[in-house]
Amino acid sequence: PEPGQLVLEVDAARKQFGGLVAVNDISFKVRAGEIVGLIGPNGAGKSTTFNLITGVLPLTGGKVSFMGGRIDTRRARDIAKLGVGRTFQHVQLLPTMTVLENVALGAHLRSDVSVLAGTLRTDRAREARLLHEAAVQLQRVGLGDYLHEQAGNLALGQQRIVEIARALAADPVLLLLDEPAAGLRYKEKQALGAVLKQLRAEGMSILLVEHDMEFVMELTNHLVVMDFGTKLAEGPPAEVQNNPAVLEAYLGG
Numbered sequence: 001p002e003p004g005q006l007v008l009e010v011d012a013a014r015k016q017f018g019g020l021v022a023v024n025d026i027s028f029k030v031r032a033g034e035i036v037g038l039i040g041p042n043g044a045g046k047s048t049t050f051n052l053i054t055g056v057l058p059l060t061g062g063k064v065s066f067m068g069g070r071i072d073t074r075r076a077r078d079i080a081k082l083g084v085g086r087t088f089q090h091v092q093l094l095p096t097m098t099v100l101e102n103v104a105l106g107a108h109l110r111s112d113v114s115v116l117a118g119t120l121r122t123d124r125a126r127e128a129r130l131l132h133e134a135a136v137q138l139q140r141v142g143l144g145d146y147l148h149e150q151a152g153n154l155a156l157g158q159q160r161i162v163e164i165a166r167a168l169a170a171d172p173v174l175l176l177l178d179e180p181a182a183g184l185r186y187k188e189k190q191a192l193g194a195v196l197k198q199l200r201a202e203g204m205s206i207l208l209v210e211h212d213m214e215f216v217m218e219l220t221n222h223l224v225v226m227d228f229g230t231k232l233a234e235g236p237p238a239e240v241q242n243n244p245a246v247l248e249a250y251l252g253g
């Protein structure tokens, strides 16, 4: 996509779990080359919003469009293949496999429907291609020195960046990151932030879920604030930061 082009449009997305309205008619947009922050207290509906965009959960109402076409009627696997990559709130690496193998599984996702580790070894040429692509992505995010380490031996901050590399290996247009900075130390957050800024400079579009307002403040172009499933505010970070309803949700609650 061209810089500034509309990549993702969430239009009055709604999700109810029985009587609970987890996502209450939420609308926002992500444009190419932009980091949009989706923030809010625990239980606000951020992860559920990700699950609606990625087709993990069906919507109760509203719609989601990606690169101009509706995706909320598609299956999760097809949405991923269209170019929506994601990481999960909890680290999902296979700790005893190498960093390189973990990332190769992401490239695998784009080329085939199965993500079973065992099938990686069935086709030598394909395996070599996937491992090469994985190495390229790990170098891109600054982890070229760790290719053959066991993933479980890396620091948490590095593991989170490996997960981003794995999502990148599927060649996404849009990356959805669910609390990648959670539990990280200051220096690790700085390193993660630097990777995200670099990806943005390369034209990647990123939707970043974050609990910690400070981390997103200097990183994002646009902020969407949720609380109890509802959009409280949206706009440039500096503006949103001083919005009374946002201050109330974060400090007054």
Ligand code: ADP
Pocket: 017, 020, 022, 040, 041, 042, 043, 044, 045, 046, 047, 048, 049
């Ligand atoms: P956040 O990611 O902002 O912390 P979530 O999207 O995980 O919030 O959750 C929003 C609300 O929806 C919470 O009240 C949560 O308990 C509820 N919820 C999330 N997933 C489910 C589910 N599968 N079934 C029932 N309730 C759910």
Ligand code: MG
Pocket: 046, 047, 048, 089
């Ligand atoms: Mg969450």
